Amino acid sequence: MFETIRNAFKVKEIRQKLIYTFFMLLIYRLVSVIPAPGVNIAAVKASTGSGLDMLDMINMMTGNAFQQMTIMAMGITPYINSSIIMQLLTIAIPALERLQKEGEEGRKKIARITRYVTIGLALFQAIGLVSSLGYIKPGWFNSVLVGVSMSAGTALCMWMGERITEKGIGNGISLLIFAGIISNLFNGTLNLIRTAISRGLLSDWISVFAVLILLVVMIVLVTFVNLGERRIPVNYAKRVRGRKMYGGQSTYMPMKVDASGVLPMIFAYSFMAFPSTIIQLTAPNSGFALWWNTYMNQGSPAYLLITALLIFGFTFFYSSISYDPVEISKNLQENGGMIPGIRSGKATVNFINRVKNRLTMFNAFFLAVVATIPTVATIQLRTAIPFAASSILIGVSVALETMRQLEGQLTTRNYEGFLR
Structure with a gap:
């Protein structure tokens, strides 16, 4: 870097x-x-x-x-x-x-x-x-x-x-x-x-070092998953046009593990934050407000469970609108490409759909676990964690994407220099 x-x-x-x-x-x-x-x-x-x-x-x-x-x-x-x-x-x-x-x-x-x-x-x-x-x-x-x-x-x-x-x-x-x-x-x-x-308390310094270690661990985990992808091999058939032959190459189609990014987590947080915000603004002293603050506060098991389920739901929803196996299969077929061992058409659609669902399941589970780590750490360490899971995901994603663009521009300049 x-x-x-x-x-x-x-x-x-x-x-x-x-x-x-x-x-x-x-x-x-x-x-x-x-x-x-x-x-x-x-x-x-x-x-x-x-x-x-x-x-x-x-x-x-x-x-x-x-x-x-x-x-x-x-x-x-x-x-x-x-x-x-x-x-x-x-x-x-x-x-x-x-x-x-x-x-x-x-x-x-x-x-x-x-x-x-x-x-x-x-x-x-x-x-x-x-x-x-x-x-x-x-x-x-x-x-x-x-x-x-x-x-x-x-x-x-x-x-x-x-x-x-x-x-x-x-x-x-x-x-x-x-x-x-x-x-x-x-x-x-x-x-x-x-x-x-x-x-000047030892417990405070232990909390500081624990927070820093947790931050590093989360950055490493998020980076590892963010860079992860499933590479599906694709073979392109040879085609003759006039006196020239096209295709006949083997490549791969990448499917990112973290395709949904941080959006499912933001949606889930917003969904859970909306009721508490409305309660605080309209009836902060009501019986329902007391029940909500007691059983649905950020550290309660019910809050963590519902947030995790919402993250699962939003991850699968976003995956369904961002990946279209039918369109991918159609593009492969039109360009003479096929996945080895998989027939073109419906079989290809089913294969891509199966891979997508597995990656989405892993991503949803990962996001749900990462989302709960800062909250659990706050309760165990009895100190405010200065970062949220969503901020780590956003920060790492932006940093990696910016580095990719920087490397891409460097590669382009090197090619231009070579051609000149």
């Missing part, structure tokens, strides 16, 4: 892209400390992390920008939600499905629609969430200020992400999330160390 980065800085064009990416991320972090006008900062700091799981998730994704109630408080989360909504609507609405199949122009139109939905969603989330929590100062003008400033912050995040993707290295949106997660992880770990130093 370090060799790749060192070689990248030797190529002028790649070096400029890396500097541009770093510069944009630096601006993002600097803008993230600008306070939003019209909010009560004291009320925000008192409420964040007090049982509102949805707020903790937003805070994790924005690198503490929500806790500080800056103009980047909503961060890029409205864009992620809009992208997920558009992805689901593309499956449900035939007009959007046709638009997606129109090629580059169709994708540009969908991207434009996603931007408009993002701004509307950011405005709604900013005013609705912040006002319902009592964070906005009295007066309608303050509500307007909060909505406009935070939706403008989301728009800036979206623009910066697209510029990084276009002129920098890696996926810009993912790198903005990555920057927020790294900032949150650094601050959380630093707070643990400060607590251990101030109290």
Whole structure:
């Protein structure tokens, strides 16, 4: 990895892209400390992390920008939600499905629609969430200020992400999330160390070392699974066109183990966080609220079991919409390809489906186990773990994908240099 980065800085064009990416991320972090006008900062700091799981998730994704109630408080989360909504609507609405199949122009139109939905969603989330929590100062003008400033912050995040993707290295949106997660992880770990130093207890230092070891172990496990893939061999038949012969080669079709990424975990967390958030906002002292906080808190067996089942369900759901064995089989057949020992057509579809289900089952089990590790560790160590499983998954995935793009660009430059 370090060799790749060192070689990248030797190529002028790649070096400029890396500097541009770093510069944009630096601006993002600097803008993230600008306070939003019209909010009560004291009320925000008192409420964040007090049982509102949805707020903790937003805070994790924005690198503490929500806790500080800056103009980047909503961060890029409205864009992620809009992208997920558009992805689901593309499956449900035939007009959007046709638009997606129109090629580059169709994708540009969908991207434009996603931007408009993002701004509307950011405005709604900013005013609705912040006002319902009592964070906005009295007066309608303050509500307007909060909505406009935070939706403008989301728009800036979206623009910066697209510029990084276009002129920098890696996926810009993912790198903005990555920057927020790294900032949150650094601050959380630093707070643990400060607590251990101030109290001077051996148990505190044991907890710090245990957290660091757990972090390393989780990064290694997630990296191992993220890089894992099932390679299905494919043979292409020889075809003669005119005086030339095409095909006749053997290759493989990769199927990633972690094809669904972190989405099933985010969906499951959001699903579980929604009821507790509604209860806290509407009837925090009711009997149902007492029952929920007693039996469905984050450390309860029922919460962990339901979260694991939701992760299983969302993993299989996402796998069903991202992998289409019928389409894969059709493409193989049209290009003269076949899997050794498997007949073309329905047999190929069944084989791919069987492999997909096995990989999905393993991935679902892995995500469910990883999701529960930080919660169990928090209970056993009796200290707050400064990271969530989703943040580790996102961080590792973004880092690996960025390194792949960097290596790809280096390989391209080497080929160009050889040809010249």
